[in-house]
Amino acid sequence: MENIVVRTKSRVELIDITAQIQDIVTLNHLDEGICQVFVPHTTAGITINENADPDVCSDIINCLNKMVPFNDMYKHAEGNSAAHIKASMLGFSLSVIVEGGRLQLGTWQGIYFAEFDGPRNRKVWVKL
Numbered sequence: 371m372e373n374i375v376v377r378t379k380s381r382v383e384l385i386d387i388t389a390q391i392q393d394i395v396t397l398n399h400l401d402e403g404i405c406q407v408f409v410p411h412t413t414a415g416i417t418i419n420e421n422a423d424p425d426v427c428s429d430i431i432n433c434l435n436k437m438v439p440f441n442d443m444y445k446h447a448e449g450n451s452a453a454h455i456k457a458s459m460l461g462f463s464l465s466v467i468v469e470g471g472r473l474q475l476g477t478w479q480g481i482y483f484a485e486f487d488g489p490r491n492r493k494v495w496v497k498l
């Protein structure tokens with residue numbers, strides 16, 4: 371298993387980690403297979419979406435913040451229930467096909483680490 375360190379800078383943020391994951395595939399000489407990506411946190415998640423227009427990421431963040439308000443009479447005493455809920459909405463793992471040594475993503479797709487309770491130092495686990 372490989373570990374990627376992600377240092378987030380905002381409370382809510384989508385960070386493109388496609389290049390770091392591709393580096394792991396390349397350094398391990400994986401030609402064909404499956405790349406499993408897992409986020410071992412409860413207030414951060416992972417998703418795939420457009421990497422061409424950064425407005426897509428800010429629209430996703432704004433919409434999630436509207437759907438799940440930061441304060442809404444939550445019971446969880448830590449005060450970060452919104453982050454837990456958003457993380458579960460996106461999920462904590464995904465897998466991508468590898469062929470010819472490359473992650474098989476669509477033309478406009480990137481893999482995004484989704485921070486919902488930052489800024490923090492985070493981990494992403496990758497298994498080929």
Ligand code: ZN
Binds near residue numbers: 454
């Ligand atoms: Zn919590």
